[in-house]
Amino acid sequence: MTKDQARLKPVLLQVNTRGSWANLTAFDAANDLAYAHIVDATETLGKLHQGVISFRIVSDEQPPIPLMRWTQKDGWKKVTHAD
Secondary structure, three states: OOHHHHHOOEEEEEEEOOOOOEEEEEEEOOOHHHHHHHHHHHHHHHHHOOOOOEEEEEEOOOOOOEEEEEEOOOEEEEOOOOO
């Protein structure tokens, strides 16, 4: 395994505007620059959207595990899971 492969943390950015989640893009959450761009761009899109919208970052696996969630009211929040 290469150093780059070890850092991979594949995730999906999803959007919800009508009651169900849809994939927008996949990216490597271990890539700090990519993560920052995705989070910033998503926040901008959410603030400009007219109507209700939410975003989430989930693991790229089945079933997906929610990691972060963005809402117009609260912005980005880490999703906590019960043990």
